[in-house]
Amino acid sequence: MGTGTYLDMLLSGLVLTLKTAVxxxxxxxxxxxxxxxxxxLPSKAAGWFGFCWVEFFRxxxxxxQLFLWFFVLPELLPKAxxxxxxxxxxxxxxxxxxxxxxxxxxxxxxxxxxxxxxxPRGQKMAATALGLTTMQGYRYILLPMxxxxxxxxxxxxxxxxxxxxxxxxxxxxxxxxxxxxxxQEFSFQVFEAFTAATILYLLVNAVVVTAMRFLERWVAIPGxxxxx
Amino acid sequence: xxxxxxxxxxxxxxxxxxxxxxxxxxxxxxxxALGGLVFGTAIALMRLSGxxxxxxxxxxxxxxxRSLPLVLVIFWFYFLVPYIGQxxxxxxxxxxxxxxxxxxxxxxxxxxxxxxxxxxAGIQSISRGQPAAxxxxxxxxxxxxxxxxxxxxxxxxxxxxxxxTIVLFQDTSLVYVLSITDFLGAASKxxxxxxxxxxxxxxxxxxxxxxxxxxxxxxRRLQAxxxxxx
Numbered sequence: 001m002g003t004g005t006y007l008d009m010l011l012s013g014l015v016l017t018l019k020t021a022v023x024x025x026x027x028x029x030x031x032x033x034x035x036x037x038x039x040x041l042p043s044k045a046a047g048w049f050g051f052c053w054v055e056f057f058r059x060x061x062x063x064x065q066l067f068l069w070f071f072v073l074p075e076l077l078p079k080a081x082x083x084x085x086x087x088x089x090x091x092x093x094x095x096x097x098x099x100x101x102x103x104x105x106x107x108x109x110x111x112x113x114x115x116x117x118x119x120p121r122g123q124k125m126a127a128t129a130l131g132l133t134t135m136q137g138y139r140y141i142l143l144p145m146x147x148x149x150x151x152x153x154x155x156x157x158x159x160x161x162x163x164x165x166x167x168x169x170x171x172x173x174x175x176x177x178x179x180x181x182x183x184q185e186f187s188f189q190v191f192e193a194f195t196a197a198t199i200l201y202l203l204v205n206a207v208v209v210t211a212m213r214f215l216e217r218w219v220a221i222p223g224x225x226x227x228x
Numbered sequence: 229x230x231x232x233x234x235x236x237x238x239x240x241x242x243x244x245x246x247x248x249x250x251x252x253x254x255x256x257x258x259x260x261a262l263g264g265l266v267f268g269t270a271i272a273l274m275r276l277s278g279x280x281x282x283x284x285x286x287x288x289x290x291x292x293x294r295s296l297p298l299v300l301v302i303f304w305f306y307f308l309v310p311y312i313g314q315x316x317x318x319x320x321x322x323x324x325x326x327x328x329x330x331x332x333x334x335x336x337x338x339x340x341x342x343x344x345x346x347x348x349a350g351i352q353s354i355s356r357g358q359p360a361a362x363x364x365x366x367x368x369x370x371x372x373x374x375x376x377x378x379x380x381x382x383x384x385x386x387x388x389x390x391x392x393t394i395v396l397f398q399d400t401s402l403v404y405v406l407s408i409t410d411f412l413g414a415a416s417k418x419x420x421x422x423x424x425x426x427x428x429x430x431x432x433x434x435x436x437x438x439x440x441x442x443x444x445x446x447x448r449r450l451q452a453x454x455x456x457x458x
Contacts, residue, residue: 194300
């Protein structure tokens, strides 16, 4: 810090924003998919677990969740583990990625659940009739369709993940908004700093939306709801 | 683990947390939801008005607001509102706006974008025959909206509107970045003063969780009731 132009500062902030968002998104997709599938399984216990997961991560503000991960968790762990966690290099980055990832996983789970239950019942039955196990049914029949259906809402959830990284400035992650804030404090150029950050966010938004539109077209199956 | 957990800290802080903090949070949530709904409906009507320019302006506003992080918008308005105030009142210097007014304006403008999308969906869910019938009865555009379309749109969208308000309730915690004493701000101030981060943040989490849970449970019941009526 302290070297380079203000633009370099902002760009390094942008890179950190994207890194955090991508890692958080991977976590959200993995856990969200697992939980979303669990909510559609016939097993009561799995459904109950999924319900609890979603309610737990959905009903607390993201800021509070980040505080729990960052300030509270290390104190509740055994001493050695807590100390290790606190001394982790880049602790704000990992905390933000994990915290935002779990927060978003609840939303991904809801979307996926909706996607799976929007499929006709016959699909699951046909899979069973063909002798596929539940696992295979999900892997080869239900999930490929469900993910295609929920691609548009998943796009906006990914955009939300990028936007939510800004909340991590409260635990000391100097991402794009944080860099704009420090640029404003160094230079007193309030409007220039925030305008630059705003434009960068709009650019990222536009790139993601365009990329996802291509992805949607690329994975579309002709003749289906999501195809042409 | 919980060996030196001190409930006394929480109990001593309760009056401060709820009288100062929760009052601010709930007042901000309520007023911002109301303002956001009013402005959001106006934006939705602009988008559906059929006038190209009006629709364009509203669309750009909504897309713009929805692609920015709330934290950045909070910073924007925190610095911008004094200048807007100067421009509106014609004062010679940027006027000072209180923390509450500043965050209220921020949340109204931000939430208006989200509420407008909900109201737009609500208005579009009304069958075309209804405004046509209202028109045939001789009602003006304003009367059609006031007596026929908006009441139904509002009612159909009530569960979604309340869900959005729950999100807003959680999002108001972000005024923390301006060191404002909302519920979380109050908890964090006590936490830092007494060095009791674990107790205060856990307590804050439980309170937010309980309120949001009860509210979303209410939404689910409401949804079930409305589904029967339709």
